Every structure is written in structure tokens, then in C-alpha cells.
Amino acid sequence: MKTVSCTLNTLLNDDVSVIENQKKDVARVLDFDLPLEDYAFLKKHVKKIGVTAAFEKVIKTFNTPDNETPEGFRIACRLEANGILRADLIRDISYDKNGKKRPTNVLFSADSANPYEVAPISKMIANLTCNPGIIYDLFINNPQANVGNHFKTRDEVMGEIGRILGPGSDISVELNDPFGKSDSELLEEAEKFREMLTDYRVVIKVPHTGPVTKENVSELLSGDKKLSRSCTDVTTESAFRGHNLALMLKEHGFRVNFTLMFEPYQTALALQAKPYFVNSFVRHRLMQSELMDQNLKQFNATGNVKCIEAIRNMFLEKDYLAMDQADMDLLSVKNIAEAMLKYRHFNDVEGSDGLDSVRHNLRLFKNTNLDDTRLIICSMEGELNYPDIDKLLVEQEFEDLVHRVVVTAEPKYLARFTSCNQVVSYQRRFMNAANGQK
Structure with missing residues (x-):
């Protein structure tokens, strides 16, 4: 089934006009998409189309070119008394210019x-x-x-x-x-x-x-x-x-x-x-979880207390412990490290990454x-x-x-992370081909 497309421009007719002194700004949003159900409602109630004072301020602040709205703003509409529909610009970094979404949600x-x-x-x-x-x-x-x-x-x-x-x-x-x-x-x-x-x-x-x-x-x-x-x-x-x-x-x-x-x-x-x-x-x-995990495993395998001392040294260096705790007994250090890794789910799928x-x-x-x-x-x-x-x-x-x-x-x-090994391999092939080599 073909999708029906509506815009603010669709509302304009002999009974609906643009506020005279706001025509230039309204022109920026006349191609703004309207859901079909919104169009059906607005057609019955809108008499004039304009923009909010906030809209005008945004346009002026960023010296926006004609027929555009700036990136970083979502276009919204609100219906006011006397059938005036005003377009507004809402700060939203998910949007590119002209009220279009950025390429990805992330x-x-x-x-x-x-x-x-x-x-x-x-x-x-x-x-x-x-x-x-x-x-x-x-x-x-x-x-x-x-x-x-x-x-x-x-x-x-x-x-x-x-x-x-x-x-x-x-x-x-x-x-x-x-x-x-x-x-x-x-x-x-x-x-x-x-x-x-x-x-x-x-x-x-x-x-x-x-x-x-x-x-x-x-x-x-x-x-x-x-x-x-x-x-x-x-x-x-x-x-x-x-x-x-x-x-x-x-x-x-x-x-x-x-x-x-x-x-x-x-x-x-x-x-x-x-x-x-x-x-x-x-x-x-x-990185600190990896160090704790590595030393705990080495200690469990060898009994070498230097592994727990390494954890204690890291605790002091990274401010887990204050300097007056520099002599904390190694069993307490071991218990703290084990509890921390358990909280962080370091040895299961939830937190191994x-x-x-x-x-x-x-x-x-x-x-x-x-x-x-x-x-x-x-x-x-x-x-x-x-x-x-x-x-x-x-x-x-x-x-x-x-x-x-x-x-x-x-x-x-x-x-x-825009690159990988095959980028180099294929560029080698493409560039040599472009230079006429087999």
C-alpha cells in the first residue's frame, strides 16, 4: 500500500493562510511532514500558520540560511487560540538540519x-x-x-x-x-x-x-x-x-x-x-578489573603473596585506599578484590567485556x-x-x-575504527588498477 504523505503546506488553502510578517520563516517548515491523522484534525481547526518567538530567536541566533532550519533542533507544532498553528524549534541533538533525524539513533x-x-x-x-x-x-x-x-x-x-x-x-x-x-x-x-x-x-x-x-x-x-x-x-x-x-x-x-x-x-x-x-x-x-583478576588467578595457582601485594599497590595508586591503609592485611585486600570483581560481573557474560x-x-x-x-x-x-x-x-x-x-x-x-586491514588491501588493488597495472 502506498504511503500518503502530508506536509504543513497541504493545509494552505483559501481559508488557511500564513501570518503576513512571518512568511519567510514559515517557508522554512512548509515541507515538514504531518502524520495523516494530524492533518485530518488540523484541517478542521487551523486558520493561520506562523512560528513562535522561540523559533525566530533560533533562526536569528545562528544566522540560518533561507528555507532552512538549523541542525540540532526538532520541528514541533502547537495549536493556539483562534486557530493559529505555530511551528517551534526544540533543542534536540538527534536532529540534523531541516528537522531530519541524524543517520543513527546512537x-x-x-x-x-x-x-x-x-x-x-x-x-x-x-x-x-x-x-x-x-x-x-x-x-x-x-x-x-x-x-x-x-x-x-x-x-x-x-x-x-x-x-x-x-x-x-x-x-x-x-x-x-x-x-x-x-x-x-x-x-x-x-x-x-x-x-x-x-x-x-x-x-x-x-x-x-x-x-x-x-x-x-x-x-x-x-x-x-x-x-x-x-x-x-x-x-x-x-x-x-x-x-x-x-x-x-x-x-x-x-x-x-x-x-x-x-x-x-x-x-x-x-x-x-x-x-x-x-x-x-x-x-x-x-583495566583495573583485569589486573585484579590476573593476580587473583596467579595467587590461587601459585600461592605467591606478591600477587596480592600487586593488587594492594594498585589500590593505593588508584585511590581505592588512602595512604594510611598501605599496610592493610593481604587477606582483606584479596576479599575486597574478589567482591569487586563479583559486583562487576567480570567473570560472566554480563561484565567480561x-x-x-x-x-x-x-x-x-x-x-x-x-x-x-x-x-x-x-x-x-x-x-x-x-x-x-x-x-x-x-x-x-x-x-x-x-x-x-x-x-x-x-x-x-x-x-x-573507520579502517581495517582490507581497506589497505583493496586500495592497493584499486589504485594499481587505476594506474593501468595488472
């Missing part, structure tokens, strides 16, 4: 503050994430990346990235210091980002803070740079510092990317802060009322991390949730 993002490496991937991503480490360590203060020291400040970098990405990509930026500044100072910094990137694109990254407070954060900046308390030795105020900061920003109209989520048990409480993005960090967690946290978080999305919140899968490396994520996202259990997933990595890491 979206991609880049972890970078390097304009030179963002440019080649700019048309493929719907978000960019960066933090002070990415901005300063990996770009501004890295002469190999910041060629000729052209960029000198964070604002210069973010302004250029905003220009490169255009309207279709959100930009998640982290405040420099969530500990030392007052709430009013943090809001002022966030407002600067909003002014620079526009309200439509800016997302403020807010970190979990755990046991770190403005009183002890200096410990991370001097000496051995170790915190004097363990990661679980928190106060209620310190542990929920990030959550309350996220809620404050939300109340002031900001979307929040709630970050530093390494264990899935962090997610349900993080969702109480009403974030726009939550995260699953997968790389380091997997290190992605149990992703599966858990996606299941939590079935139990949330935050319909616009998305999960960022981030922090990956190696030959299998991305391919395993790619396979997970076609598992039948998650087919109704992939539209809420954003996969993010350094641009070069994503780029490697």
Missing part, C-alpha cells in the same frame, strides 16, 4: 579541546566534552597540539570550537574549580560559557566530588598529591556537593553533564540531580522520568573497547534505549 561525541582535530570530525558528532585537563594539559600548554601557541586562553579555544561545530552540537564544558568558588562565582563562570556558546549549546559539566572538599582539595595539589582519606570516607555534604551544584545550575536554566561516574551504583542518585547527561567511564575500570556498568545504567533508564537525559559512554582505549560497545548497542535488550546513548572518545581513537 550519537557520537568527541573528547577534545583541540580545534585542529575537532574540525575533521565536526560533521559526525552531536556533542563535544572537555575539562580543564583536556583544555590546558592536552592543548593550550602542549606545543605540539597548540601550533605556534596560537591559542592562549580557554575562552579563545572554546570560541573557536563553537564556530567549528556550528549549532548542531552541544558543548559540555567544566567549571575550573567546583570547590574554592562560591555559588555566585560558579554561576558567573557558567554564564560566561552561556554567552559564548549560546543557551542552546552550552552544557555545564559537574563532577562527583566524593570526599574532596574545599578544605582538603589542596592535598591533591602538593606533596604526594594523595588525599588523606579514602574514597568512601565521605561526609554527606561533601559527597552531595556535585548533586546540589547540578540542581542549582538546573534552576538557573543550565543543562548539566554529571560526570566522574565509574561505578553503576553512582547513577540512580546522580539522576536525582536531574542531569541532561550522565556517564559511564569504562577504560580504567576495565568491562561494560556491566553500561548495561546497568541503560536498565536504570527504563526506570527514570527524565525523558531527555542521555547516557554518555566515555573513556575508552585499546582494540576491543569500542567494538565491544558497538556490539552491546545492538543487543536486543537495549534496542529501545539506543536513542539515549552518546559514544564519546578522542577523535583519533574513533578514527581508527
Whole structure:
């Protein structure tokens, strides 16, 4: 059976016209598809077609060419009093220009503050994430990346990235210091980002803070740079510092990317802060699980206590333990490692790929009322991390949730998965054929 197609343009007739001073903007959406049942209803009620003030603001903000709507916005319609149907533009990074969906429900993002490496991937991503480490360590203060020291400040970098990405990509930026500044100072910094990137694109990254407070954060900046308390030795105020900061920003109209989520048990409480993005960090967690598993198996096979000592050393290095726990007895270390691997499902199909946290978080999305919140899968490396994520996202259990997933990595890491050995083999054949060789 042939599908019947309707558009807003179909509604126009002798009794239905376009609001005179909005003809140019209405022309941008006259080809917008209408479901047949909507057309039947609207035909009876619509007398005028126009656009909302919000629509006009979006068009003006991004200097959108005639007969187009910008990428990063979904076209919606609402029927007002007196039979006026107004088209609106709703921020939604799942959409390309002119209200068309992006090629896949799963979206991609880049972890970078390097304009030179963002440019080649700019048309493929719907978000960019960066933090002070990415901005300063990996770009501004890295002469190999910041060629000729052209960029000198964070604002210069973010302004250029905003220009490169255009309207279709959100930009998640982290405040420099969530500990030392007052709430009013943090809001002022966030407002600067909003002014620079526009309200439509800016997302403020807010970190979990755990046991770190403005009183002890200096410990991370001097000496051995170790915190004097363990990661679980928190106060209620310190542990929920990030959550309350996220809620404050939300109340002031900001979307929040709630970050530093390494264990899935962090997610349900993080969702109480009403974030726009939550995260699953997968790389380091997997590597640490592999180290624990390898050493436990070696210990069980040989009885060599150095295997458990290696786990304890990792616990100290990676902040599972505070330095005053450096002499924790090895049996306790072994028990902690075994319990952790069991929680992570490391030795069964649920978590052997290190992605149990992703599966858990996606299941939590079935139990949330935050319909616009998305999960960022981030922090990956190696030959299998991305391919395993790619396979997970076609598992039948998650087919109704992939539209809420954003996969993010350094641009070069994503780029490697555009290629494989046969690309080289076939290019050899094609290029030699093109050059007249047999």
C-alpha cells in the first residue's frame, strides 16, 4: 500500500493562510511532514500558520540560511487560540538540519579541546566534552597540539570550537574549580560559557566530588598529591556537593553533564540531580578489573603473596585506599578484590567485556522520568573497547534505549575504527588498477 504523505503546506488553502510578517520563516517548515491523522484534525481547526518567538530567536541566533532550519533542533507544532498553528524549534541533538533525524539513533561525541582535530570530525558528532585537563594539559600548554601557541586562553579555544561545530552540537564544558568558588562565582563562570556558546549549546559539566572538599582539595595539589582519606570516607555534604551544584545550575536554566561516574551504583542518585547527561567511564575500570583478576588467578595457582601485594599497590595508586591503609592485611585486600570483581560481573557474560556498568545504567533508564537525559559512554582505549560497545548497542535488550546513548572518545581513537586491514588491501588493488597495472 502506498504511503500518503502530508506536509504543513497541504493545509494552505483559501481559508488557511500564513501570518503576513512571518512568511519567510514559515517557508522554512512548509515541507515538514504531518502524520495523516494530524492533518485530518488540523484541517478542521487551523486558520493561520506562523512560528513562535522561540523559533525566530533560533533562526536569528545562528544566522540560518533561507528555507532552512538549523541542525540540532526538532520541528514541533502547537495549536493556539483562534486557530493559529505555530511551528517551534526544540533543542534536540538527534536532529540534523531541516528537522531530519541524524543517520543513527546512537550519537557520537568527541573528547577534545583541540580545534585542529575537532574540525575533521565536526560533521559526525552531536556533542563535544572537555575539562580543564583536556583544555590546558592536552592543548593550550602542549606545543605540539597548540601550533605556534596560537591559542592562549580557554575562552579563545572554546570560541573557536563553537564556530567549528556550528549549532548542531552541544558543548559540555567544566567549571575550573567546583570547590574554592562560591555559588555566585560558579554561576558567573557558567554564564560566561552561556554567552559564548549560546543557551542552546552550552552544557555545564559537574563532577562527583566524593570526599574532596574545599578544605582538603589542596592535598591533591602538593606533596604526594594523595588525599588523606579514602574514597568512601565521605561526609554527606561533601559527597552531595556535585548533586546540589547540578540542581542549582538546573534552576538557573543550565543543562548539566554529571560526570566522574565509574561505578553503576553512582547513577540512580546522580539522576536525582536531574542531569541532561550522565556517564559511564569504562577504560580504567576495565583495566583495573583485569589486573585484579590476573593476580587473583596467579595467587590461587601459585600461592605467591606478591600477587596480592600487586593488587594492594594498585589500590593505593588508584585511590581505592588512602595512604594510611598501605599496610592493610593481604587477606582483606584479596576479599575486597574478589567482591569487586563479583559486583562487576567480570567473570560472566554480563561484565567480561568491562561494560556491566553500561548495561546497568541503560536498565536504570527504563526506570527514570527524565525523558531527555542521555547516557554518555566515555573513556575508552585499546582494540576491543569500542567494538565491544558497538556490539552491546545492538543487543536486543537495549534496542529501545539506543536513542539515549552518546559514544564519546578522542577523535583519533574513533578514527581508527573507520579502517581495517582490507581497506589497505583493496586500495592497493584499486589504485594499481587505476594506474593501468595488472
